[in-house]
Amino acid sequence: MREAMNMFGLIAMGMLLAAPYAGAASLQGAESPQSATGTLDAQKILAASDAVRNPGKPFGLSIALVEYRNAKEVDSNTLAIYSKLDGETGRYRTLVSYVAPPRDAGKLVLQSGTEMWFYDPSSEASIRISPQQRLLGQASTGDVVTVNFAHDYRAQSATTEDITDGDRKLRHCYKLAISAAVPDATYHRVELWVEQSSNRPVKGKFYSDSDHLLKTAYYRRFEVQLGQERPTEIVIIDGLTPTWVTVMRYSNYAWREIDDSWLQRDYLPRFRPQ
């Protein structure tokens, strides 16, 4: 358990990054970000941005994470993610399986709403953990892409701005000012840049309750995965220590049959990677 505590953050990263992918699928390509009066509808842009990243059905993927301090690699991990939208709550239920390093392999974290369980196969023990506990470890940086932005946050305004993206290309973007809409949202407020022509997320800045910059994220390496162009790499830069960098690379996208009955504590000892 203890040795895996550090991984909660990594797992949070996996979950929170993966979760939005399942989220706003229903909005995919559906609505114009402009309201009837021609003004920008920030919430629609936010939902459309979620939709860019969201496979429309339950899915799985792998995330390889590499963490740097002062340009030196200090940690690396691999997670397998299984995610499914809960139709009742509009939030995500996600199962995260630790693949590497060997000392953590087989450990699981289940997140279903605010309910989180940690499972260790060596003891067959499931222990409930708090959302704060999930953020332990360096990869608290990881939950930059929180669970379903359009559900957990409200985009209050949208302006236009040209910025350089993670692949060093100039992008014409909407800049969204987003604030938490649910009590357990991870961040107090977020600035999100979304490309105007494609609704791709380009960059995000995430702030604490005291309005300090916690982290900056760049979405890049867009590739066609599960039928649509999606970011396959996110670069996270710590807000306080910019030399603390985490690179997260996504691969092995696949549609998965995820039964609702699997996403509960009692299934954890039975889970096997697909």
Add this chain to the structure above:
Amino acid sequence: MSEAPGGRCFERCAGAWLLLLVATGRMLGAEAIAQEGDEAALALADRTRAEAAAPRTCIEYSEVAAIETTESDGAAPSTGGRGSFAIRCDAALGPEWRAVVSDRFDDFFASGASNQPVNTLKEAYLSFRGSTELFDFGRINVRQGVGYAYNPTDYFRADALRAVISIDPDTLRDERLGTLMARSQTLWSSGSLTAVFAPRVSAQPNDSPLNPDFGATNDRSRWLVVLSQRVATDFQPQLLVTGAQHSSPQVGLDLTHLLNSATVAYLEYSGGRSPSNLALSEYEPSVSGPAVLGLPVSEPAISEPSISTQTAFRPRLSTGLAYTTPYKLSVTLEYEYDAAAPGSTGWRVLRTGPIPPYVQYRDYAALQGELATRQNLFVYAHWDDVLINRLGLTAFVRYDPYDHSRVTWAEARYHWEHLGWAIQWQRNAGDATSDEAPWPVRQSWLALIDYYF
């Protein structure tokens, strides 16, 4: 000396412009620095070769530990250690079948004594998975309970430890024998029903190094039914009923609740008719007689209901709070209660009486995973990334309110990808027959190196 209004305006405007320029300059400077930092991070990402590792069927690791123990009688420290190897394999045998094997081998050594090898076959079972039904057969480590250090609903914990390599609750959970059983589980979207039957195999434990020791875990037939049902958002209690040969059924309940984003509350309860732990330890109430080891002569016999062999309804519970700070420090406070264990008077009588029944009782309570006395307090803390990445500190204190004894345990642990090390320290405070500081260990140090292959 009065100034023209225009002059004051010029001064004020100039000052304002200067401030604006400075502020703008600082903002631009900060922005430039931020962009520079972002570019450096992106360049780092460009060079990153991050590839997802493939899942492994087997995970193996090895440990070497050196131990120094100081006994309470002031004798010179004794030294010893162990070498250990553990493997856990989880192999798919087809789309519906899989096999799990988990084994640990320890070779204990001590100065002036011969080596003592112990093999612990933790799990070995076959599993079949239908759409929503699952069946398992073999030795399985079934662990129930939401408590941290005391788990009254962990009904298969008795006699499961072959080798105690640490008093850390985490380690005790990890390194134990499973039970030979057949298990079925039905799952639905908001709950599950699990049924377990563990047959009697042998009544005699076997300490031979390589023996699977089914006599320890399957000394009588037992059954367990667990119902789990979500009754509200974020609230899914577990109801348990268990029974065994020659024992009354016991009913258990496991509850957890998120109080706020940083605090989890838990309650674990088990109750049913049973003899006292003293009676089950085959202790015959004989509370007179000489004390040994320099302890005071026992007091006159006291009639203590908990020392009787009478069966009564005896609840057990473990409840607590786990709080996590924003600074990666987690603290757990736990209160533990066992009505089958002696209370203040019974404990005083037992520990100041003849030594053999006291030792017999202590052995029984330890093997069964029961409290030695009716109440205990437990505080546990874990702090990640202390000063440097990957360095973890863990400590706990267990306190007995009856004899005021306590055990304090602390660990510093660090690891790289494959290699890791740990230093552990344990200190027992109390007299030689107290709950938390029984003779002979007063203090111990352990240094450990592990390697995951």
